[in-house]
Amino acid sequence: MPQTMHRRRRHCLFCTLCGREISTGQEYWYCNGSCICADCLSDFARAELAPYRATRGKEECP
Numbered sequence: 001m002p003q004t005m006h007r008r009r010r011h012c013l014f015c016t017l018c019g020r021e022i023s024t025g026q027e028y029w030y031c032n033g034s035c036i037c038a039d040c041l042s043d044f045a046r047a048e049l050a051p052y053r054a055t056r057g058k059e060e061c062p
Helices: 038-050
Strands: 028-031 035-037
Touching: 028 038, 035 038
Parallel strands: none
Antiparallel strands: 028 035
16 A cells, blocks of 8 residues: 555544533533533533532531
8 A cells, every 4th residue: 555545543532521522613621631522511510519518608617
């Protein structure tokens, strides 16, 4: 096979949370080693930001 002809291998990318394939041209987020599709972004953000969650009126005062 000539050097100019290379086979393109299909590299599949999957959402870490739901396991669905992230297709070419589809938006996704890569954060802390996770690939997250648009459908799972809000769940991922909620989990990542959980340590900073507060309830109004129940804040801890130093």
